[in-house]
Amino acid sequence: MSSNTKNKVANTRAHERYDKGVETQERLMESAEELFVKRGFDGVSVNDVAQHAGVTKALVFYYFKSKQELFDAVLDRYYRNQAQALMDAMGNGARTTHERIHAGIDAYLDFIEDNPGYSRLIQREICSSSRNLDKIMQYMAPLYQWGLTVFGGMLRKDGPLSARHFFMTIFGMAINYYTYAPVLGPLWGVDPMGKKALAERREHLHEMLNTILDAYLQEYEA
Numbered sequence: 001m002s003s004n005t006k007n008k009v010a011n012t013r014a015h016e017r018y019d020k021g022v023e024t025q026e027r028l029m030e031s032a033e034e035l036f037v038k039r040g041f042d043g044v045s046v047n048d049v050a051q052h053a054g055v056t057k058a059l060v061f062y063y064f065k066s067k068q069e070l071f072d073a074v075l076d077r078y079y080r081n082q083a084q085a086l087m088d089a090m091g092n093g094a095r096t097t098h099e100r101i102h103a104g105i106d107a108y109l110d111f112i113e114d115n116p117g118y119s120r121l122i123q124r125e126i127c128s129s130s131r132n133l134d135k136i137m138q139y140m141a142p143l144y145q146w147g148l149t150v151f152g153g154m155l156r157k158d159g160p161l162s163a164r165h166f167f168m169t170i171f172g173m174a175i176n177y178y179t180y181a182p183v184l185g186p187l188w189g190v191d192p193m194g195k196k197a198l199a200e201r202r203e204h205l206h207e208m209l210n211t212i213l214d215a216y217l218q219e220y221e222a
Contacts, residue, residue: 024055024059024063025063027053027054027055028049028053028055028059028060028063028064028070029070029073029074029077030053031049031052031053032044032049032053032070032071032073032074033074033117033121034052034117035048035049035052036071036074036121037117037120037121037124040121040124040125040128041067041071041125041128041131041132042128044067045067046060046061046066046067046070049067049070068131071132072135074121075132075135075136075139078115078118078121078122079139079142081111081114081115082108082111082139082143083142085107085108085110085111086104086107086108086143086146088107089103089104089106089107097154097213098210098213101170101209101213102206102209104146104147105170105174105205105206105209106202108171108174109174109202109205112174112175112178113178113198116178116193118178119175119176119178119179120178120179123175123179143171144164144167147163147166147167147170148163154216155216161216166212166216169212170209170212173205173208174205177192177201178193181193
């Protein structure tokens with residue numbers, strides 16, 4: 001076998017090992033995410049993740065040094081996707097304040113719907129006062145800064161009409177629907193995560209945004 005052929009075979013095997021490694025890491029993260037969403041950080045062990053993914057515990061530790069590192073990887077992916085969605089919204093050509101905030105809320109809703117476990121996982125960790133609060137807070141800072149950029153200093157710094165209350169109201173309206181979705185179905189008699197219900201909810205949020213934005217703009221221009 002020539003040296004060139006040997007190199008090609010070696011490179012092919014290296015790529016195969018790399019692809020298999022990426023596939024294994026993805027399977028571990030998906031299994032971990034599913035379990036963390038259901039049970040929270042403290043309710044999941046590395047052995048649980050290994051069994052759910054159908055691998056050995058040793059293999060989990062080969063890719064992730066600890067349960068904390070695995071949890072951090074799940075959070076990192078969530079927030080990378082969220083940041084990308086908001087960046088895309090910033091660059092979609094929207095010019096007016098109304099256009100920018102509507103584009104932003106659409107991007108945020110798209111992100112939540114593409115990551116259905118996100119709202120339950122984050123709120124579970126916040127309510128449990130877990131060790132992950134600092135990391136979640138670090139990730140919230142860019143989201144808050146994005147809101148300030150969108151409004152360009154139009155919101156007040158303090159008081160009931162300040163930026164901090166505004167953003168809590170807007171994003172609370174967006175995320176709480178998905179958090180309560182499991183109990184809304186029996187109450188409403190419809191699937192709250194169905195295509196029609198999600199479209200209706202999105203339209204409602206945009207209508208609420210128009211009302212809130214009009215009130216804020218009038219206050220700002222007064």
